[in-house]
Amino acid sequence: MQNEPVLHSEESPFGFDELFFSRTDEAGIIRAGNAVFQRVSHYSWEELLGKPHKLVRHPDTPRAVFRLLWNTIKAGAPIGAYVKNRAKDSRHYWVFAIVTPIAGGYLSVRLRPSSDVFQIVQKVYPALAADERREKLDPDQSLARLSGQIQGLGFASYPEFMATALGRELAARNTALARPADKALRHLEALRDLAKNLLQNADRMEEAYKQNEIVPTNFRILASQLGQDGDAIGVISNNYVLLSDDMRSVLDLLMRAAHDIQRAIDDSYFLLAVARVQCEVVSVFRTEKDDESSAGEVERLDLQATDYLSRAKLSLMDIAEKTKFRDYCLEMSRLATGLEVMRVVGKVECARHESVKERVDKLLSDLQTFQLTIAGALQEIGRINLSIEAETAALIKEADLAA
Structure with a gap:
């Protein structure tokens, strides 16, 4: 069926030492980025600049995640979230994305995840995305379901979850890079x-x-x-x-x-x-x-x-x-x-x-x-x-x- 997303198992690789950066305007249009973003996404700068950031969105990332992201940054607060992206050649790459409001738009820095929290998210996201398509859930309904799953993991709120997740990702990254603990x-x-x-x-x-x-x-x-x-x-x-x-x-x-x-x-x-x-x-x-x-x-x-x-x-x-x-x-x-x-x-x-x-x-x-x-x-x-x-x-x- 034409509307069914094609899922690809091949990954667009990047290292723990590599960090993504991009800046968008208030509408989510890409205005700047770094070489890691361009290389791993396999788009040229001409194809990235001036385009919506959702250009790299992967169907395995639930719409609930983006509803939560936009609700948070529009309220003027920073947010961290796991996101599965899709490169131009349809390969995928996972990131832990940190999106922060600035005057006239948003900054996003992203790192390669590998913690125990990430292992859980890798199973939760595709299942919730499939539920969204099968049950025709709107973003708010999906967000309610995602919130329930986060609470089921023992977190009282999403801010508690994202703080835990980011801390564990940085600790795992330091280990992978043979760095001392922060x-x-x-x-x-x-x-x-x-x-x-x-x-x-x-x-x-x-x-x-x-x-x-x-x-x-x-x-x-x-x-x-x-x-x-x-x-x-x-x-x-x-x-x-x-x-x-x-x-x-x-x-x-x-x-x-x-x-x-x-x-x-x-x-x-x-x-x-x-x-x-x-x-x-x-x-x-x-x-x-x-x-x-x-x-x-x-x-x-x-x-x-x-x-x-x-x-x-x-x-x-x-x-x-x-x-x-x-x-x-x-x-x-x-x-x-x-x-x-x-x-x-x-x-x-x-x-x-x-x-x-x-x-x-x-x-x-x-x-x-x-x-x-x-x-x-x-x-x-x-x-x-x-x-x-x-x-x-x-x-x-x-x-x-x-x-």
């Missing part, structure tokens, strides 16, 4: 692991809270069944509800701070990694040619890399500020202590009522489990918080944060 990126990788651990412990507390929400209701039921003899238990239940509501409010603040920290770390990680690649492309450009047009592209890349490095540092300073949520942890500890007092008082009071002893023992045991979970999570969060502060402070001072 010290700053390695620090940021450690920060991302700490942030995930922080969220896991915050989630532990939230889950424990949800499981414990029924306890005051059960105490009220007991108080009602005991009539006037249950007045004291009713008071304990009301006090418990007040403490529990306060705990919910503080927990919400702590969860929000934990998510803010993770986003800030992902932003720093991605911006620093992008600046690293852009600076290397500048070096590539300078070895390729030294004419007036090349100088303009070098200046654009230099300016943006400097801006991204500055933004990465500001984001790190923001992390240092956001990690100061010890007040939340102290407040949670205070409330947990209050709940422990209620538990002890409840145990003493309910011991006088033999008829409900078994049920009360179960409720008090559940409450104790909840308090132990909260205490353990708070202790771990305190440790993680100190580690994040130390890592962030060290990274801000790192000389190699600069390009």
